[in-house]
Amino acid sequence: MVNPSRSAISTIVFDFDGTLVDSxxxxxxxxxxxxxxxxxxxxxxxxxxxxxxxxxxxxxxxxxxxxxxxxxxxxxxxxxxxxxxxxxxxxxxxxEIVVFPGLAEFCERYAAKRLMISSNAPRTEIVELCGKLSLSAYFARTYGWPVSKEAALREILADFRLDSAELLYVGDRYEDGLVAEKVGVPFQRLDPGFHSRSTTEGILRSLAELAEAIDARGPAPEGQH
Incomplete structure (x- = not known):
């Protein structure tokens, strides 16, 4: 997989369930x-x-x-x-669905980056949930079924003419990493709900830890917008 710590990123794409909300x-x-x-x-x-x-x-x-x-x-x-x-x-x-702690703070901290969602859940439900949870304003794009995660990532790269290293995909499952690898973008596994019992090194357990990992990469390239 592409090493997520080698270069700065301008765009962060999240899987929805298990990374941003606990459903x-x-x-x-x-x-x-x-x-x-x-x-x-x-x-x-x-x-x-x-x-x-x-x-x-x-x-x-x-x-x-x-x-x-x-x-x-x-x-x-x-x-x-x-x-x-x-x-x-x-x-x-x-x-009954709740937002993981620190999400609003994270989104405000990285408002200068493009924040997006790409999930297997139906897009209509994601949009509705984001509205209910007051998250809509934070995300520039929302992808969901019937668009696959792979197709969404490729579209984002093409539409914004991004180098693959500029896009970080964040998901809670090992399989999300396989999608990122197939597209050729960096991946970070994030499991704030502790749903995985894996002790694999590199699984972050909070949005605060994710922020630290992103900051370690340095500032985003100029002219990202």
């Missing part, structure tokens, strides 16, 4: 509810499916998990019902 528990419960865990389907089997496919976007997650649990693909009506059940639960519990 992991709600999303997992939405998944378990949609698939009927503990009711029509074995709970342990659902847990395994979630662990296996949890990095995939919602539509793929539910389809792949259904296959694991039932040995066949869901028909269109079944798939639609799964998505609706998941989405209904998530939307009913949106008010």
């Amino acid at each position: 992991g528990d709600i999303k997992k419960t939405a998944f378990m509810t949609a698939l009927g865990a503990g009711d029509s389907v074995d709970r342990e089997a659902c847990e395994k499916a979630y662990a296996t496919h949890g990095t995939v976007n919602r539509t793929g997650l539910l389809a792949l998990s259904f296959i694991d649990l039932h040995g066949r693909e869901p028909d269109p009506a079944e798939h639609r019902a799964l998505i609706e059940a998941y989405t209904d639960y998530f939307r009913r519990h949106m008010d």
Whole structure:
């Protein structure tokens, strides 16, 4: 992967869930509810499916998990019902989602940089959540499903004519790092919710630690805007 400490950055792109806001528990419960865990389907089997496919976007997650649990693909009506059940639960519990400590301060501190979001979550939900949590003004662009993380990063590089080293992608999962590596941009793993028990060196646990890592890279290039 590109070393995130070698050169200054002008643009920081965040995965949304797990780095900026803590919605992991709600999303997992939405998944378990949609698939009927503990009711029509074995709970342990659902847990395994979630662990296996949890990095995939919602539509793929539910389809792949259904296959694991039932040995066949869901028909269109079944798939639609799964998505609706998941989405209904998530939307009913949106008010329980919290922002990680220090986010507003971080965004204000780096207001001179381009701050953006690229997530597998539906863009409409991200935009709505940002509005509810008073975050909208901080982010220049918001990408979400159906645009992939890879496509979003490539578009940002092209639109702003950035050198790859100028864009830092921040995510909470190992798989986010693979996306950054594929695009050729630096990556920083950030897990302020301590959802990963990995002891891998380099996982930051707060936005304050992320700020320290960014400052260590030096000022952004002139003319970044």
